[in-house]
Amino acid sequence: MIRRDPVKRLNVGLVLVAFVLSLFAGRLVQLQGIESKGYAEAAVRQRLNRIDLPAVRGPISFADGQPLAMTVDARVIYADPVMVEAGQRQRIASTLASMFGLDQAELLKKLTPSSKMNRYVELVHHVEPDRARMVTQMGFKGIGSLQEYRRVYPGGDLAANVAGFVNSNGDGGAGLESSMNTMLKGKSGWQKVELSETGQRIPMGEDEMSKPIPGKGIRLTLDRDIQWKAQDAIAKQVKATGAQSGSVIVMDPRNGQVIAMATTPTFDPAHYLKSPEANWGNRVVQEGFEPGSTSKVITAAAAMEAGGVTPATPFTVPGTLTRYDRTFHDSEAHGIEHLTFGGVLAKSSNIGTILASERVTATQLYQYMRAFGYGEDTGIGLPGDSEGILKPVDQWWGTDRYAIAFGQSVSVTALQVASVYATIANGGVRVTPNIIAGTLDDKGTLTPSARPSSRRVIKQSTASDLTRMLEGVTSKDGTAPEAQISGYRVAGKTGTAQKVNPDCRCYTGGGYTSTFVGFAPAENPQLVVEVVLQKPQKGYYGGEVAAPVFKDVMSFALQSRRIPPSGSKSPKIRIYADHR
Incomplete structure (x- = not known):
């Protein structure tokens, strides 16, 4: 048997060990030298x-x-x-x-x-x-x-x-x-x-x-207590009348501040998914409706400033009035009535309003509506603030101008209507509605909002005449004696507008929008309150279902703000004209 040379075996082993070590060394150089930065970054990323x-x-x-x-x-x-x-x-x-x-x-x-x-x-x-x-x-x-x-x-x-x-x-x-x-x-x-x-x-x-x-x-600008009262009052009335929904807005006409803005049904913002999405919005600025008789004050303002009409101007009001192919009626059937223009507004006569509107052109009527804020957003800055619908005069057809005169064929929001009455209460000057008093930094320091813009819409004398006429609405001869408040002079207007039935695009079976909007004290207006009920089932006249809510909320707000009672009685408004 021939033995292998041990020295040779040792040399081969050493070569193999050296080769393996060289591989490790190369890998080590690769890891710690050439690619060390990449591996280090990967390790950090894994821990980071x-x-x-x-x-x-x-x-x-x-x-x-x-x-x-x-x-x-x-x-x-x-x-x-x-x-x-x-x-x-x-x-x-x-x-x-x-x-x-x-x-x-x-x-x-x-x-x-x-x-x-x-x-x-x-x-x-x-x-x-x-x-x-x-x-x-x-x-x-x-x-x-x-x-x-x-x-x-x-x-x-x-x-x-x-x-x-x-x-x-x-x-x-x-x-x-x-x-x-x-x-x-x-x-x-x-x-x-x-x-x-x-x-x-x-x-x-x-x-x-x-x-x-x-x-x-x-x-x-919301007053917490008045907001609570408005919300409570409208919720109770919606339930009592079986209405589809309701809204209340309270404003200070002098500065345009919104003091309360309530709508029902509403929702709990902490559990909003438990309520229908339809309840998340703000009906006061988003929901459009035909204003009905609350819009007659704009027609009245136009007739008085551009048509020479005064509160005492007599009108012979027939039971029906035909213009072109349409016959107009008042809310209740009657024979020929002889009313002053103040009586036309107090009794909310559609026919009398049409007769007064014929003293001005369609263009003039449109211009006054735009000046009061119809057809544009209110400027309050809330999401969904709707412009409503007011077609240009060149798109008025047939009998549009007559229907528009008493609040049909035009769509508005509750805030737009409230702003109209705030303008009258403020002597004819419209102040842009506002609800944000200012912003707060993280230390609680308040930066007040810029002063809202304003513009004169009607003369102060016209606003004063309209106020006296609107006081007649809340008299025993008007359509809203339910809005009277003991000790205070109240000016306001009812609205009972038929809603369009989408099935037939007509007014049959569509229900009603019932409204009352007014201000007090009439001699020195400091608060405007508007109440809107959509599709009430138990009663529908604005003076019947909306005026009591107005009285409830306005009475509370007057007391809450410690506004003193009126120092004078409402002037006598002549309702009926002399005729012979």
């Missing part, structure tokens, strides 16, 4: 986690500073799927699903590590701090909580249609929360931190932060 830092959403408050919408401390429950023990995933998913009403399968999916190796997964948002502590004290490995914020509405549905709500993504979904979302929301920040395999922050690891910028707040 980005956490969003939400900004504090600005509050929305009533005129006295009481909160309408505010942001409170909350927690987000999160998981590190890598740290969650496999045997605990099902139990954790089941526990959180039962506590917060979540989908257990979806939670289990989030708790299971994925190929992306995400070390931070959000499970539940807007958790009250006490409930979050309950979760963390259960001792589930890989489950923790971080601070965030939650939107709350202390008054529940109070002024909900003005405020709106914040959706699950943290953005405004309706009302001012939506239209002012960017300002209220502020700017979110973020933080990047490095975590070890056990989920602990690495002390000397990378730690970047962009601080959130708090949102600004909004101070409204």
Whole structure:
């Protein structure tokens, strides 16, 4: 047997060892030298986690500073799927699903590590701090909580249609929360931190932060107590009359400020998904309707300023009036009546109003309607503020001008009508309606809103004559004695407008829009209140179903604002004209 040379075997072994070591050395050079930066960055990325830092959403408050919408401390429950023990995933998913009403399968999916190796997964948002502590004290490995914020509405549905709500993504979904979302929301920040395999922050690891910028707040002109009264009163009347919906608006005619804006049915902004989407909007600025007789004051203003009509001008009012192919009627059948123009307005005569409107041209009537604010948004700045419908004169056909004169063939919103009466109450000067008193910074410092624009619409003397005539509406001979308030002179107007039936595009079977709008004290107007009821089933005349709500809300507002009673009695308005 020939033995191999041991020296030779040793040399071969050394060569093989040297070759292997050279491979390791080359790989080491590759890892620590050539590609070290890339691997280091990959390692950091694997440990690095980005956490969003939400900004504090600005509050929305009533005129006295009481909160309408505010942001409170909350927690987000999160998981590190890598740290969650496999045997605990099902139990954790089941526990959180039962506590917060979540989908257990979806939670289990989030708790299971994925190929992306995400070390931070959000499970539940807007958790009250006490409930979050309950979760963390259960001792589930890989489950923790971080601070965030939650939107709350202390008054529940109070002024909900003005405020709106914040959706699950943290953005405004309706009302001012939506239209002012960017300002209220502020700017979110973020933080990047490095975590070890056990989920602990690495002390000397990378730690970047962009601080959130708090949102600004909004101070409204709404009076909390009067808002509550308006909302309560219209809700009760909608229920009592079987109406489809109802609205109330209270304004200060001197500065255009909206003191209350209520609509029903409404919703709870903290649980908005429990209410129909139709209830989320603001009917006061979004819902269009034919105003009916409340619009007659514009025709009256035009007739008085451009047609030479005065409150004492006599009109012979027949039982029916035919113009072209259409015969017009008043709300109640009557024989020939001899009325003053003041009597025409007090008795809300359609025929008398048509006769007065013939003293001016169609163009003049249109111009006065535009001057009072028909056919344009009110300028209040609320989302969905509708322009209504007022066709240009060249699109008026046949008998349009006669129907428009007493409030048909034109569409308006409740706020547009309230603004008309605020203009008369303010001596003929229209002040743009406004509801935002100012903005608040994160320290609570108020920056007042710019003064609203204004324009003269009619002469002061015309406004005074109209006011005296509107006082006749609330007299025993007018259509709304139910609107009288003891100790105060009240001026106002009823409206009972037939609604168009979409099935036949006619007025048969469409129901009614019942309205009353007025102001007090008539000799020194400080408050305007308008009430609108859509499709009431138990009574439908504005003086019957809307005027009592006006009286209820106006009486409360006068007392709440400590406005003294009138120092004089209403002037006698001559209703009937002498005839021989």
